[in-house]
Amino acid sequence: MQSGIAIKFFVELQKISRKFVTFTTVDQSNKRNENMNNSRDLVKRVKAGEEAAYAELVNLYSDRIYNLALRILRRNDEAADVLQETFIKVFEKIDTFDGRSDFFTWIYRIATNLSLMKMRKNKRTVLTDEDLEAQFDRPDSAEIQEWRSLPLQNLLTEEFRRHLDRAVDSLSEIYRSVFVLRDLENLSIKETSNILGITETNVKVRLKRARMFLREQLADYMSEQVKES
Amino acid sequence: MSPHTKKIVDELCNYLGYDFQSPMCKELHEHVKHCPECQQYIDSVKMTVKICQDVHPPEPVPETVKQELLKKIKSPK
Numbered sequence: 280m281q282s283g284i285a286i287k288f289f290v291e292l293q294k295i296s297r298k299f300v301t302f303t304t305v306d307q308s309n310k311r312n313e314n315m316n317n318s319r320d321l322v323k324r325v326k327a328g329e330e331a332a333y334a335e336l337v338n339l340y341s342d343r344i345y346n347l348a349l350r351i352l353r354r355n356d357e358a359a360d361v362l363q364e365t366f367i368k369v370f371e372k373i374d375t376f377d378g379r380s381d382f383f384t385w386i387y388r389i390a391t392n393l394s395l396m397k398m399r400k401n402k403r404t405v406l407t408d409e410d411l412e413a414q415f416d417r418p419d420s421a422e423i424q425e426w427r428s429l430p431l432q433n434l435l436t437e438e439f440r441r442h443l444d445r446a447v448d449s450l451s452e453i454y455r456s457v458f459v460l461r462d463l464e465n466l467s468i469k470e471t472s473n474i475l476g477i478t479e480t481n482v483k484v485r486l487k488r489a490r491m492f493l494r495e496q497l498a499d500y501m502s503e504q505v506k507e508s
Numbered sequence: 509m510s511p512h513t514k515k516i517v518d519e520l521c522n523y524l525g526y527d528f529q530s531p532m533c534k535e536l537h538e539h540v541k542h543c544p545e546c547q548q549y550i551d552s553v554k555m556t557v558k559i560c561q562d563v564h565p566p567e568p569v570p571e572t573v574k575q576e577l578l579k580k581i582k583s584p585k
């Protein structure tokens with residue numbers, strides 16, 4: 280099979296099914312279950328006005344919220360703002376949290392929305408759906424190389440980081456949010472769908488497109504690396 | 509087909525919304541089994557995700573940011 284046909288094979292499969300391709304990520308459910316149990320207790324204590332519980336809740340979630348915002352916004356100062364705004368909102372609205380959804384989902388939804396609002400304000404240039412589609416049709420992007428043979432440390436250079444950051448930055452919010460939650464935060468399809476308030480099918484479609492777009496963005500760079508190695 | 513490739517194809521079929529025994533899924537199994545290019549393509553998408561995870565590993569919240577936050581939310585009620 281020609282390399283170009285290999286890509287088109289998968290693109291066509293996606294077009295036919297209007298679904299998506301996804302892969303297994305690390306299962307962090309045990310850790311999350313533990314945090315959920317702790318959260319339930321902490322939320323009760325916060326609602327009861329117990330001061331120590333506020334700090335405990337911050338300690339339990341601050342790293343994850345900060346990194347979630349950092350991955351969406353890519354700026355430490357903005358991630359710090361989102362962290363602060365998230366917890367202020369959480370404590371203002373804690374009485375409205377009825378426990379029907381997980382606290383984890385609730386706080387993640389608040390942090391994601393605040394991050395996306397900031398992203399919108401920044402008005403960074405992002406690609407449209409048409410731009411994404413066009414990437415798959417580039418004739419030169421069809422070259423498939425044996426990426427697995429590349430040592431990962433060769434890619435952890437400043438130049439490569441900049442290249443990758445530019446690619447992720449050009450994803451619009453609907454793709455970036457799904458990619459960050461599912462692939463970088465390792466949340467499940469269901470959790471991602473609950474946080475973003477979209478269907479699981481939509482999560483899958485957006486995730487597939489984001490992954491394939493990023494893959495295409497890295498293809499030229501990787502091809503060069505393979506040739507040099 | 510190696511167990512690794514079989515797992516990938518099963519996942520592909522699953523997430524494409526097809527039953528594993530469906531003609532589309534069987535066709536996909538059959539194709540990927542004999543197509544190193546498709547296997548490499550699947551690998552390259554997986555590796556893209558892995559690279560994105562590794563290039564920016566999680567960072568701890570800077571202590572000053574955390575302290576400022578704790579100060580702000582102290583006794584908010």
